[in-house]
Every structure is written in structure tokens, then in C-alpha cells.
Amino acid sequence: MTEQRMPPATLDELAARLRARRIAAGSPSFGELAQRIGRARAARGVAPSSRLPGRVTVYDCFRDGRRRIDAELVADIVRALGGDDEELIRWRGWCAAVPHQSQSDAVVSSRLGMPTASSAFIGREEEVTLASRAGRVLIAGMGGAGKTRLAGRALARLREAGSLNGVLTVDVRGTETERPARPAALMEAIERALEVVGAGEALQERAAGISGALAQRRIGLLLDDVATAEQVRELLRRCRSMPVVVTSRRTLELPSYVKVIALAPWGEEEGLELLRDRIGVVRVDAEPDAAAEIVELTGGLPLAADLVAARIAERPGWTLADHAAAMRRRSAADRLDHAVEAAIDGSYQALSEGERQALRLLATQPCEDLSERQFAALLGASPEAAAAIAAGLVRSHCAGRPAEGRIGIHDLLRAFAAARSWDEDAQTMRDAAVRRLGEDLLEAAWSAAEALYAGSVARSRMPERTVVAVSGAEGSSWLRGELGRIVAVSRALAPWDPGFAVDLVEAVGRFVYEQTSLSFARAYFEEAVEAAEQVGDPAAAAVAHSFLGQTLVSAGDPGALEELELIRGYAHEAGMPRIDLSAMNDIGIVHGRAGDLARSRAMFLEVARIAEGIPSGDLARAVVSDNAAIVLHRMGDHEGAADEHRAVIQSAWASDGVPVPVIALAHANLADPLLALGDLDGAETAARESLALAEGRSQRVSLQASTALALARFARGDAVGALDVLRQVQGQEEHIADPAQRATLHIALGDVLLAVGDATDAVGHWERALDLASRASFTYEQARVMLRLARQAAVADAARARRLYESAVGLFAQSGGVEPAAAARELAAL
Structure with missing residues (x-):
């Protein structure tokens, strides 16, 4: 076969x-x-x-x-x-x-900050030195061998030496799933933490963007518990300037530039050193034979030794011989590694009943670790009671502190405690715990979203929910750090509470749409659509489909228009005019990109008209009126477009319902027709006003305004100054999710570079713009690039220039606008 x-x-x-x-x-x-x-x-x-x-x-x-x-x-x-x-x-x-x-392979969590440890690091000096010098290193060893602790110590040494500002840890959890996370899922988690958006869909592009962000911020990368070489191969290949440490239970087949440290079990001296550190030199030296037997029974595994030492410290009335005898009696268990199973079982039995139950619930919830507030919600306990339980679990080494204010457990302890939970806890108890955790995440998600998008996030499903006041920066940071846990809990609840997934998507949907890759956003919103179908409620379907529709529009997907019409049907049935107007706006965008500018503008104006009669319709009216003005500019009426942008700005300032970033975007868009009219002072003023309004509110608008400012300088003849501004924008390109905006940036870079005499680099940027626009099926941007490439090719290759001109003319014909005539004239002249 x-x-x-x-x-x-x-x-x-x-x-x-x-x-x-x-x-x-x-x-x-x-x-x-x-x-x-x-x-x-x-x-x-x-x-x-x-x-x-x-x-x-x-x-x-x-x-x-x-x-x-x-x-x-x-x-x-x-x-x-x-x-x-x-x-x-x-x-x-x-x-x-x-x-x-299984979508268990689609989301991975990460955290910024130095790895923390609840006790002193013992031994392994040679391995720490090697790992801290290697640059790219794989630490391989059996479960409980101390791989993560060693990686953290090596990175901490680099931080102490001033080589790093921090560490980003990615919890791959390769031993906990039958379907390992895809490489793109790891990159998604890293991009969220580093605020990298728009690096592209190809793994090579994304890894290159991550490498640049790590180098710029001098951050090391810890990829913990990796299952396959394929998960990390591209990251290791691209991330060369900052250290990357991989841990795995397998010796992965990686390129030769990755140093491999095979972590062997401890020797007796290291085990005794740990005992002396944890329980005191006097007790160890008083019973050297019993201490040596205890070390032998831990199997040379730091995890087992830590657990045993913690238990000995908790029972000062027992002699070391007593502890050694108890360990021998437990050695018959064999569900996990012999020594580790015995150590875990002994520590588990020493916990109070409340601590044992907490450990079981912590092991069976879907997140790799929890904040203290989330842990309290999981247990259904007060913050004080949960903190006391967490302290007991950490003190016994049954749980750890992967970062300040968080609690998590080793995967071997998770396996042990989960098995006990299936024996001891009712499923209803586990379900209720995860539901409480989900409610806490949902409340925090709404607080973060309303802080980040003040006044512009609608809550149709749970309008009565109260939120905690946080800053926009705090909201953004929380969403970046917790998105993986939000998705994990949503999936855990979906089989029996699909409505919860829709509640969550309404809270975090805008953040996912704007701040994650299109592939991640699409997968997440498709899951929400599936959940909404189970709910059987047109309002739930309208919410879930609306986010999917926006994503399909941004991606240039051929199914976008059909999806948008579906959204309108659900919105009408559910009586949700805001979602209907949003879908109509997106339909206008699709028509505009397809070249039907008149139909696009008519749709925008129709939405603006309808929005006048809807309570809180000022935001929709401002957005679509601004879009209508953009289309008018593309149709050649620059004066009319400028007037319409100014009208949007004036009416938006008079309303309490239009967020400042929307006004900032209107100023940035105003700069384009003013440039076309030759009003360079007006264009520069509009760009600067946009920058001032967008500062601290919208990175995307800030970068668009900066591009407009550069083009105004270029039009004044200041190519060097324009290039300096554009290079600054390019340095933050990863924050631009919209392919059309990124393509515009590279077109502008090409134009300015050609003016300063760097034709080769100019062509490179135009080709980059063409790639971005082609992948998203944005014909107008493709046509603009083709025209520039044709002009450049005409100098030395008339045949290639003719092909490019013909392509540009054809694409302009598809996209509409006023530039086709220029392309046709130049083609005829050629």
C-alpha cells in the first residue's frame, strides 16, 4: 500500500x-x-x-x-x-x-517575568553554567528531574549578569495531551505576551517577528515541556540573538546548533545537600544512615526529594528512620515512577482534607496555573481561606508558585491528584468548580474590555453585569496573559454550558479580533459559532457570527459576504440593530475592496442614515461616515472627502458616544485627501492631531497617523525626514494587524527610498506590499504596487514592464478609483 x-x-x-x-x-x-x-x-x-x-x-x-x-x-x-x-x-x-x-492543540499560555522558586536551587552547577552559555539549549530528562528549575536558574544567572531584562515562559504542556500543540499555537502565545500583531501567517515570518521583539526588549525564551521537535524548530532557527531554553522529557532531534543537556538523576551528595537545606544540618548529621536511605528512596529525582523534605519538616517529632520506614511501606505503588509515586502519596496523605480537595480541583481544571483570585473562585472559598490553603500546598511542595501571585502544580502531581479526584469527587463538584472559575474569568474579562475599549463595547447578553474599574494598560495586560485560560475554560464548559462560550466571546471578541493573528481569531470565533448553534438562540448566533464575519472580511476571505448576510438575518430575528449595522458596514468594505465603489459608498451612507434613528447610534454613524469619505477620496473627489471627514470629527466631538480613538482615526484619514489636494499644512496638522489623540489609546491609529505625517514631509521634499518617521513605524509594524495598512506602509517606504536613491530596497518594499495585499485579495493595494513596479521595470526591461502595467490596469479596473487612467496612459506610451 x-x-x-x-x-x-x-x-x-x-x-x-x-x-x-x-x-x-x-x-x-x-x-x-x-x-x-x-x-x-x-x-x-x-x-x-x-x-x-x-x-x-x-x-x-x-x-x-x-x-x-x-x-x-x-x-x-x-x-x-x-x-x-x-x-x-x-x-x-x-x-x-x-x-x-481537537482544539486542545490550538491555545498555549505564556507569562512574562522571571521564573520563581519556593526553595533554594541545589547542585547542577555544571549544567547551569552550560545552559547559561549555550544560547539555544535543550534540557531533556524524565519527569521530576528538575528540568524547569534548571532552566529557570540558568536564565536567572543571565539576568543577574545583565544579559537579560526578563524571561517569557511558554507552558507547552506536551505531556498532558494526545495532540501536541502546533508550532503556530506556541507563536500565538508568544505574540500575545510581546504584543506582536500582524507578523504574517507563515511560521518563518512569525518567528522572525518574535525574534526581533525578543531582541528589542532583551527577553529570554523558556519553552517548557515540549513534546516534539517540530513545535520549536522554527523558533530555534530564527531566534538567535537571545537565549532560548527548551525542556522536554524526550531528547528531541534538533539541529546541531542546539546544545543538548541530558539531565541524569541526582547523586547522593546532592540529595543530602537538599535535606540539609530543608530540614537542617543537625537532623541529617544525627541520622546519616537514615538520611542516605531517604535520598536513595527518592530515586535521585529533585521533585521527590522536595516533597519528602517538606513532609519531614512538617513532622519534627518523627525521626528520619521513621520517615524512611514510611517511605519503604509506600514503595509498592506503581502508577507513576516508583520513587515519585511514593513521595507524592506520602505528601498527599499529610495534607488536611481541605487541602487534598483543593489539590484535586486544581488538578482537574483546564488551566496550567491560576491567580490567587482564580484559585479562590475555583474552590468557592473566601480570598483569606484560599490563601491559607494555597500556603499549605506550597509549604508541602504539592503546589508551586510559577510566578508571583499564581499557583500551579507539576504535571506528575496533576496526574496523581486527577486520578484521586475521579475516585473521590462527584463530577458535579468538578463541574461546579470550573463554572465558578469561568464566572470569575468572565467578570475580569469584562472589566478589562471596558477599560481597554471604553464606551465602544456593547453587552447584549449580560448588560447588568458590574465591572471592576481598571486602567486600559491593566486591561490589555490582563487579556494578553489570560486569553489562553479563558479559551481553555470556555472549552471545558462548552459541552454542557455552550452559552457561556458566547458570553465570553462577547467580552473578549474585540481584543481577539484586533490583537491576535487572523488564523487564531478565526478558529476561536468558529468555536463560538458552534457553541451558539448549540444554544439555539438567534441573539447568541448574531454575537458569535458577527466576530467571525469581521475576521473573514479582514482576511479577504471569499466567504465573507455570505457570512455577513447570515449575520444580518440573525440580527433581524434577534432585534439587534447594532450588529446589523456593523454587518452592513462590513458589506460596504467588501464591495469597496471588490472595486464597486459606488455600491460601497451607498451602503455606508445607508448605515449612517439608519443609525440616526437608533439610540446610541452615534458610534456607528461616525465609523461608516468616515468610511464613506474614504471611498469618496478613492473616487477622486478629494475636496468632498475632506469635508466629510471634517463633518465626522465635528459631530463626534459633539457626542458622548464616540470614543476618542474613532476621532483620532478620522483625523488620520483626513490627511489623505488633503495630501491629494496639495494642502500639506492641513495634512500635517491632521496627522499630528491624530497622533495626539491616539497616544496611549490606539497603537494602530498612531502608526497610521505617523505614516500620514511621513508622507506630508515627503511631499514637502523632506525625503530624509520622511524616511526616518517611516523607519520608526516599520520598527513597530508587528502592531499593525490590517494587511491594507501594512501594505500602505511598505508602498510609502518604497516611494521614499526610491527618492533617496535606493532603488533596490524600494523594490523590496513594494514586493513586500504586493505579497501582503495579494494574500488578503486587496486589489486596490495590489494595483498601486504593480504600477510602481512597472515604472521601475520600464527602465531596463520593457517586456516585464508591459506585463506589470497590464496587471495594474486590470487590477485598477477591478478595484475602481481614479488611478487606472494614469496606468493606461503609461502602458500606451510604453
Whole structure:
């Protein structure tokens, strides 16, 4: 049997095979495939209402990121591609055999800050020195061998030497899941922590953006509990300037530039040193034989030695011989490693009943660690009672402090305590604990969102919920740090409380949309849509679909328009005009990008008209009126566009319902038509006003305003000053999520570099802009770049220039606007 006949390992692999099958059949369009399927179903007698699949439904079968697949639709697609009965049987078998994508591999958590330890680090001096000098290093060893402690000590030494400002720890949790996290999930967690947005979708681009951010902030990277080499290969290859430490239970096959430290068990001297440190020299030296036996029974594993030492310290009335005898009696257990199981069981039995129950609940909730407030919510206890329990768990070394103010447990302890929970706790108890944790996260999420997006986040599902006042910076930091836990808890609750997932998405949806990658946002919002479908409530569906629709629009997805019409249907049914207006605005954006500027502008103006009659409609009216002015500028009416932008600004200031960042964006957009009119003073004033308003409120608007300011300087003839501003914007490019805005930046960089005589670098930036615009199907930006590349090629390669001009003319024809005439004239002249 050939490899291709083997079942695919993942749904992504299945989609890749389907794409290859379509190419082999001549690449028929998705619309054509839908028609073929409809005709075949009609011939089989399928009811008319079920015959014709949507073009986007067919397209979805070919894309990556699916979590489940419609096997019958896949079979119909293969039949439409010319497959015979034998091939259909094989494809049906593949669909049945392929594992459905568990989204446990989609989210990984991370935290900024030096790793903390509850006790002194013992021994391993040679390994610490080697790890701190290696740059990129893998620490491999069995569970409980002290890999994470060693990594933390090595990075702490670099911090003490002034080589680092801090450490970013990524909890990969490779030993806790059957499906290891994908490399993109690790990068997503790192990007959230470092506030890197818009680095692209390719792993190489994202790893390069992460490398730059780590170097700029002088932060080391700890990738803890990695399962496969593939998870970290690209990060290790790209992150060369700052230390990267990987821990794993496996000796991963990594490139030779990664130093491997195989962590062997402790010797007797290190075990005795730990005992002396934890329980005192006098007790150890008084019973040397018993102390040596205790060390031997811990199996040379620091985790086991720590647990035993903590238990000895808690029972000063016992002799070391008593403890050694108790350890021997427990040695029959074998569910985990012999020594570790015995140590954990002894420590567990020494806990109070409340502490044991807390440990079991901590082990069975889905997050890798919790804040003190979250821990109290999990237990349903007061902050004071939870703090006392946490202190007892930490004192016994059954839990640790992975960061200040947080509590977590080693994965071996988690496995032990989870097994005890299944024996001792009712499922209703575990469910109630996770529900309390979820409620706490939801409350904090709303506090963070309302601080970050003051006045512009609607709460349709739980309008009565109170929030705690925090600053915007605190809200942003909390969301970056807790998003992974939010998603984990949402998934844990989804099977029996899908409405909670919709509640959460309404709270964090805007942050996910603006501050995470498009692939992550799409996957998260698709999960919310699935949860909303289980709820069966049009209001829930409207909320979940609205965020998915925005993401599809930003990605230039061909299914965006169909999704937006679906949103409008749900919004009408649920009586949610705000979501309907938002979908109409996005429809206008889609039409504008497709080149139908008149239809786009008409849609924006219609939304503005409707918003006048809706309470709190000022925000929607300001946004769409500003969009309508942008379209007018593209249609060539620069004076009219400038007047409309000014009207937006004036009415927004007169309203209490329009957030300052929206006004800042209108000022930034005003600069464009003023530049086209030659009003350089006005353009520069608008850009500076936008910068002042956006400061501390919107990084994206600040960068757009800075680009406009640079273009105003360039128009004055100050190419050097313009280049300096654009380079500063480029240094923060990772904060720009919108591909069109990033493409505009690179177009501007190319224009200015050409003016200062660096044609090679200019072409490089234009090609980068073309790549960004092409991947998002933004034809207007593609056309602008093609025109510039054509002009540059005309100097030495007339044939290539002609092809580029023809492409530019065709793309301008698709996108509308006023520049096609210039491109056509230059093509004719060529």
C-alpha cells in the first residue's frame, strides 16, 4: 500500500489531498463544483432544498483549520472531480479514519517575568553554567528531574549578569495531551505576551517577528515541556540573538546548533545537600544512615526529594528512620515512577482534607496555573481561606508558585491528584468548580474590555453585569496573559454550558479580533459559532457570527459576504440593530475592496442614515461616515472627502458616544485627501492631531497617523525626514494587524527610498506590499504596487514592464478609483 493510500493523520492533511485532487482535475471553480454536486444530487433524487451546497461550503472543505468534516460532501466533491466508485470508497474511509481536530492543540499560555522558586536551587552547577552559555539549549530528562528549575536558574544567572531584562515562559504542556500543540499555537502565545500583531501567517515570518521583539526588549525564551521537535524548530532557527531554553522529557532531534543537556538523576551528595537545606544540618548529621536511605528512596529525582523534605519538616517529632520506614511501606505503588509515586502519596496523605480537595480541583481544571483570585473562585472559598490553603500546598511542595501571585502544580502531581479526584469527587463538584472559575474569568474579562475599549463595547447578553474599574494598560495586560485560560475554560464548559462560550466571546471578541493573528481569531470565533448553534438562540448566533464575519472580511476571505448576510438575518430575528449595522458596514468594505465603489459608498451612507434613528447610534454613524469619505477620496473627489471627514470629527466631538480613538482615526484619514489636494499644512496638522489623540489609546491609529505625517514631509521634499518617521513605524509594524495598512506602509517606504536613491530596497518594499495585499485579495493595494513596479521595470526591461502595467490596469479596473487612467496612459506610451 502506498503512502498516499494511508489514511491522513489530520484534517489539514485531508484538505491538502483534496486540493491536490482538484488540481489534478483541472482546478474547476468552487461555484462550478457546487453546480456539479447539485446536478448529481438531483439525479439521485435528493430533495430540492438539500441539493445545491453553497460555494463557500464547498470551499471550506479545501481549507486548513477545520475541526470536523462532512464526509458525504467530501464524497460528492470527489465524484464531481471525476472520482470513480473505488476512489469514493477510499475517501469515505479516510474521512472516517482521520481524527477530528481537537482544539486542545490550538491555545498555549505564556507569562512574562522571571521564573520563581519556593526553595533554594541545589547542585547542577555544571549544567547551569552550560545552559547559561549555550544560547539555544535543550534540557531533556524524565519527569521530576528538575528540568524547569534548571532552566529557570540558568536564565536567572543571565539576568543577574545583565544579559537579560526578563524571561517569557511558554507552558507547552506536551505531556498532558494526545495532540501536541502546533508550532503556530506556541507563536500565538508568544505574540500575545510581546504584543506582536500582524507578523504574517507563515511560521518563518512569525518567528522572525518574535525574534526581533525578543531582541528589542532583551527577553529570554523558556519553552517548557515540549513534546516534539517540530513545535520549536522554527523558533530555534530564527531566534538567535537571545537565549532560548527548551525542556522536554524526550531528547528531541534538533539541529546541531542546539546544545543538548541530558539531565541524569541526582547523586547522593546532592540529595543530602537538599535535606540539609530543608530540614537542617543537625537532623541529617544525627541520622546519616537514615538520611542516605531517604535520598536513595527518592530515586535521585529533585521533585521527590522536595516533597519528602517538606513532609519531614512538617513532622519534627518523627525521626528520619521513621520517615524512611514510611517511605519503604509506600514503595509498592506503581502508577507513576516508583520513587515519585511514593513521595507524592506520602505528601498527599499529610495534607488536611481541605487541602487534598483543593489539590484535586486544581488538578482537574483546564488551566496550567491560576491567580490567587482564580484559585479562590475555583474552590468557592473566601480570598483569606484560599490563601491559607494555597500556603499549605506550597509549604508541602504539592503546589508551586510559577510566578508571583499564581499557583500551579507539576504535571506528575496533576496526574496523581486527577486520578484521586475521579475516585473521590462527584463530577458535579468538578463541574461546579470550573463554572465558578469561568464566572470569575468572565467578570475580569469584562472589566478589562471596558477599560481597554471604553464606551465602544456593547453587552447584549449580560448588560447588568458590574465591572471592576481598571486602567486600559491593566486591561490589555490582563487579556494578553489570560486569553489562553479563558479559551481553555470556555472549552471545558462548552459541552454542557455552550452559552457561556458566547458570553465570553462577547467580552473578549474585540481584543481577539484586533490583537491576535487572523488564523487564531478565526478558529476561536468558529468555536463560538458552534457553541451558539448549540444554544439555539438567534441573539447568541448574531454575537458569535458577527466576530467571525469581521475576521473573514479582514482576511479577504471569499466567504465573507455570505457570512455577513447570515449575520444580518440573525440580527433581524434577534432585534439587534447594532450588529446589523456593523454587518452592513462590513458589506460596504467588501464591495469597496471588490472595486464597486459606488455600491460601497451607498451602503455606508445607508448605515449612517439608519443609525440616526437608533439610540446610541452615534458610534456607528461616525465609523461608516468616515468610511464613506474614504471611498469618496478613492473616487477622486478629494475636496468632498475632506469635508466629510471634517463633518465626522465635528459631530463626534459633539457626542458622548464616540470614543476618542474613532476621532483620532478620522483625523488620520483626513490627511489623505488633503495630501491629494496639495494642502500639506492641513495634512500635517491632521496627522499630528491624530497622533495626539491616539497616544496611549490606539497603537494602530498612531502608526497610521505617523505614516500620514511621513508622507506630508515627503511631499514637502523632506525625503530624509520622511524616511526616518517611516523607519520608526516599520520598527513597530508587528502592531499593525490590517494587511491594507501594512501594505500602505511598505508602498510609502518604497516611494521614499526610491527618492533617496535606493532603488533596490524600494523594490523590496513594494514586493513586500504586493505579497501582503495579494494574500488578503486587496486589489486596490495590489494595483498601486504593480504600477510602481512597472515604472521601475520600464527602465531596463520593457517586456516585464508591459506585463506589470497590464496587471495594474486590470487590477485598477477591478478595484475602481481614479488611478487606472494614469496606468493606461503609461502602458500606451510604453
